[in-house]
Amino acid sequence: MSRDGTAVAGPVRVLVADDEPMIRAGVRAVLATDPGIEVVAEAADGHEAVELVRAHRPHVAVLDVRMPRTNGIDAAAEIRRTLPDTGVVMLTTFGEDDYILRALGAGAAGFLIKSGEPEELLAGVRAVADGAAYLSPKVAARVVAHLASTGAGALAERRDAARERVAGLTPREREVLAHLGGGLSNGQIARRLHLVEGTVKAHVSSVLARLGVDNRAAAAVVAHEAGILPPPPPEQR
Incomplete structure (x- = not known):
């Protein structure tokens, strides 16, 4: 299903953006294990990610949080503003709780830990393509814990x-x-x-x-x- 609730014709089309080539290769390799998912483009920074989303119109954009030129959060906000049919999944590390909260505000629908299980990446991409939200259980727990430790109360x-x-x-x-x-x-x-x-x-x-x-x-x-x-x-x- 697409984000407007209509059926996705053919495989789920995915863009992968990360400034580290080895991370991009790893994400692509995991996604390649699912015949129903196709990586249509790769980007090395957020600016390039936005341009490639405009060119390829993928169902899902998998974005690293920290990237040069335009970071993942700003790229997510631009994608959600101008290309709302593309769902956004953020890749984070355990030290980026503040970024996760900002990404929530930018409209990201999925959050995954880079060190998580490959099955979580597949499940997250599938869920977001289907119009759902996907928070890795570890991400959800850290978001709640981080909120509790801030000035928010x-x-x-x-x-x-x-x-x-x-x-x-x-x-x-x-x-x-x-x-x-x-x-x-x-x-x-x-x-x-x-x-x-x-x-x-x-x-x-x-x-x-x-x-x-x-x-x-x-x-x-x-x-x-x-x-x-x-x-x-x-x-x-």
């Missing part, structure tokens, strides 16, 4: 604030938020909750508006802060 205060925001949701919206926190797409949520996908899309829009966030990744952070976790798939119950 103590962990208990953050949790209370998140729970207060969530309290304004309907029971169905809370269910949808839990699945957003689990990185599910609208189609996957619809199947889990036995709803029409259009109904789920409407619930997601309402959840974002009620929480006062701009994208699914930011909503996922609120879900993690509030301690709302998705139920396990039926086969795991």
Whole structure:
């Protein structure tokens, strides 16, 4: 599925941007293990990434946070502003919590740790291509911990604030938020909750508006802060 909910014709087209050739080669090699994913372009900096996204119109752009000329966050913001059909996945390291928060504000939908498992990269690209948000569990935990350690307030205060925001949701919206926190797409949520996908899309829009966030990744952070976790798939119950 594309980010507007329509089916993606053919393989998921991906751009990879990192200023280190070995990292780009590694990301490409991992993505090549999935026959349904095609790397259509590589960029060595954020400026080049934006230009190549304009030229190739990939479904997903995988961007390193720190790159010369234009960094990944500014590139993500420009891509989301001018080419909203391309979802953005950010590659981060364990020392870049502040960058993750800024990338959330720039509209990135996926966050992965460079040292994570290859399966997470494939899952993240697939999820974002499907219109979902994907936060590596390690990223989500670090975002919540980092927020708690900043001037934004103590962990208990953050949790209370998140729970207060969530309290304004309907029971169905809370269910949808839990699945957003689990990185599910609208189609996957619809199947889990036995709803029409259009109904789920409407619930997601309402959840974002009620929480006062701009994208699914930011909503996922609120879900993690509030301690709302998705139920396990039926086969795991």
